[in-house]
Amino acid sequence: MPMRASLTSPAPLTSVVLRRLNALKALSPAQLNRLEVLGERTDVAAPGAMLQSEGGPMRPSFILAGWACRQRLLTDGRRQIFSLLIPGDAVGFCVAPSPLSSASAVALTRVVIASAEPLTGGATASASHPSSAQDPSSFAEHMRRSACLEEGLLLDHIVRLGRQTAYERTAHLLLELHWRLALIGQADNRSFVMPLTQEVLADFLGLSIVHINRTLQQLRRERLIEMSSSHVVLIDAAQLAAIADYQPPLLSRTT
Amino acid sequence: MPMRASLTSPAPLTSVVLRRLNALKALSPAQLNRLEVLGERTDVAAPGAMLQSEGGPMRPSFILAGWACRQRLLTDGRRQIFSLLIPGDAVGFCVAPSPLSSASAVALTRVVIASAEPLTGGATASASHPSSAQDPSSFAEHMRRSACLEEGLLLDHIVRLGRQTAYERTAHLLLELHWRLALIGQADNRSFVMPLTQEVLADFLGLSIVHINRTLQQLRRERLIEMSSSHVVLIDAAQLAAIADYQPPLLSRTT
DNA sequence: CGGGGGTTTGACGAACGTCAATCGGGGTGG
DNA sequence: CCACCCCGATTGACGTTCGTCAAACCCCCG
Numbered sequence: 001m002p003m004r005a006s007l008t009s010p011a012p013l014t015s016v017v018l019r020r021l022n023a024l025k026a027l028s029p030a031q032l033n034r035l036e037v038l039g040e041r042t043d044v045a046a047p048g049a050m051l052q053s054e055g056g057p058m059r060p061s062f063i064l065a066g067w068a069c070r071q072r073l074l075t076d077g078r079r080q081i082f083s084l085l086i087p088g089d090a091v092g093f094c095v096a097p098s099p100l101s102s103a104s105a106v107a108l109t110r111v112v113i114a115s116a117e118p119l120t121g122g123a124t125a126s127a128s129h130p131s132s133a134q135d136p137s138s139f140a141e142h143m144r145r146s147a148c149l150e151e152g153l154l155l156d157h158i159v160r161l162g163r164q165t166a167y168e169r170t171a172h173l174l175l176e177l178h179w180r181l182a183l184i185g186q187a188d189n190r191s192f193v194m195p196l197t198q199e200v201l202a203d204f205l206g207l208s209i210v211h212i213n214r215t216l217q218q219l220r221r222e223r224l225i226e227m228s229s230s231h232v233v234l235i236d237a238a239q240l241a242a243i244a245d246y247q248p249p250l251l252s253r254t255t
Numbered sequence: 256m257p258m259r260a261s262l263t264s265p266a267p268l269t270s271v272v273l274r275r276l277n278a279l280k281a282l283s284p285a286q287l288n289r290l291e292v293l294g295e296r297t298d299v300a301a302p303g304a305m306l307q308s309e310g311g312p313m314r315p316s317f318i319l320a321g322w323a324c325r326q327r328l329l330t331d332g333r334r335q336i337f338s339l340l341i342p343g344d345a346v347g348f349c350v351a352p353s354p355l356s357s358a359s360a361v362a363l364t365r366v367v368i369a370s371a372e373p374l375t376g377g378a379t380a381s382a383s384h385p386s387s388a389q390d391p392s393s394f395a396e397h398m399r400r401s402a403c404l405e406e407g408l409l410l411d412h413i414v415r416l417g418r419q420t421a422y423e424r425t426a427h428l429l430l431e432l433h434w435r436l437a438l439i440g441q442a443d444n445r446s447f448v449m450p451l452t453q454e455v456l457a458d459f460l461g462l463s464i465v466h467i468n469r470t471l472q473q474l475r476r477e478r479l480i481e482m483s484s485s486h487v488v489l490i491d492a493a494q495l496a497a498i499a500d501y502q503p504p505l506l507s508r509t510t
Numbered sequence: 511c512g513g514g515g516g517t518t519t520g521a522c523g524a525a526c527g528t529c530a531a532t533c534g535g536g537g538t539g540g
Numbered sequence: 541c542c543a544c545c546c547c548g549a550t551t552g553a554c555g556t557t558c559g560t561c562a563a564a565c566c567c568c569c570g
Binding site for chain 1: 310327329330331333334335337349350351352355357358396399400402403406407409410412413414416417418419460461500504505507
Binding site for chain 2: 547548549550551
């Protein structure tokens with residue numbers, strides 16, 4: 001259960017959202033102003049907290065800090081993670097005003113989250129409702145592009161799970177995370193912070209914990225990466241990209 | 256390369272689209288009228304023909320007959336199929352007016368396809384463009400729901416690939432296809448036609464051809480299904496659902 | 511000092527892929 | 541009408557990848 005946020009100044013936290021949206025399509029000054037409201041209604045969720053439950057209503061919001069994931073559980077307890085959510089990512093949006101979520105979202109670390117309802121015009125998720133399409137420079141267009149980017153990431157994930165080995169999958173994931181974190185200014189040239197346990201990596205990549213562990217060791221042994229606790233260094237990104245057949249998402253450049 | 260259609264009356268072919276859209280949300284008589292234009296611009300594609308290429312422009316259309324798939328190839332030739340497209344399914348739609356496709360679409364059988372451009376107002380895919388949102392009973396809402404249903408199917412697929420065995424995956428897929436075909440009136444209580452080679456099934460389920468073959472044999476040996484050429488009979492759907500942990504998509508019932 | 515979550519290691523087995531050969535049916539040319 | 545051929549389905553033998561079980565280890569914290 002998310003709780004009312006502490007009183008630390010939330011303003012700088014919203015910058016990750018701005019960076020991400022701006023990368024999808026340039027933000028006008030007017031839009032920058034409207035997005036300031038994000039800092040006003042923030043919640044904090046503890047690790048393990050449910051941000052959105054499967055089959056429940058969808059509450060559009062942005063992650064300002066911390067990592068989360070979208071997942072589903074099989075009845076026998078097996079877990080599959082669909083996507084890893086990092087700061088700046090959207091949760092609970094849906095292109096249709098469908099009230100139901102097809103996956104649950106869970107905090108993996110302490111997470112600061114901001115409601116986006118003031119931006120969506122209230123009622124339902126997508127702003128393409130007739131009533132809320134007043135503003136041509138609306139941020140609905142940004143959210144549609146965001147949805148496209150996310151679909152691309154889902155397709156990448158399907159390729160990983162269906163046709164790549166544990167070794168390739170792991171390299172591919174590290175490159176994807178580096179790209180996404182760089183987009184929001186949370187990665188430097190070669191390294192980034194990844195606050196995930198090996199259990200989470202296993203449930204994301206469709207592997208066992210033991211096998212993830214051995215795969216990471218192999219990548220380290222071959223001097224392709226360095227990893228200590230939650231700090232990841234991509235020593236040879238080009239080699240990793242060749243192994244994983246990785247290509248970064250293409251952001252459509254139509255302004 | 257799709258070619259101009261033959262002159263067989265296309266009218267009955269569009270009924271699959273109507274049935275599918277109507278299941279997502281009731282169609283008004285006015286909308287039924289507008290959808291009649293689908294029969295006017297149809298193309299035929301031969302098996303193996305590219306309906307849409309990765310990175311290419313998106314041309315919104317509907318499949319009126321035949322099966323296709325969305326897929327991506329790794330540079331070493333491995334193939335992963337993201338989704339199987341059956342009659343009534345949409346291709347080339349995107350919630351954003353993004354000109355680029357993140358996967359290619361390929362015909363698996365002879366396919367009859369109808370352009371949906373007369374319905375989307377022309378220019379770009381989604382009808383939620385300011386200029387084309389004239390009609391409140393527009394079919395944009397249907398397409399948004401369709402996108403949500405498709406995302407649910409993608410998530411199901413991720414679970415299959417990441418956390419289910421070959422046996423479970425296969426059972427799950429057969430149940431999904433039965434549900435989708437029933438939606439468009441192309442399945443009876445227990446059986447349906449599935450014009451797919453085992454190679455396609457393998458590339459969809461992330462398995463080798465040999466292993467798909469043995470898995471299907473096991474399902475037959477245990478009298479859970481019957482299969483001869485392209486005809487599938489689900490002998491014990493309840494048992495299959497238990498094996499696969501299957502639950503049909505929930506269509507939001509908000510009118 | 512003890513405990514708990516996360517990581518690491520080894521031994522073993524099951525699931526799945528690969529290679530290669532065979533089979534079977536429908537189409538095609540002689 | 542028959543021989544041939546090609547594609548897809550099937551089978552067997554074998555190897556690899558990955559999962560499971562169980563134990564140790566490590567580090568932080570109480």
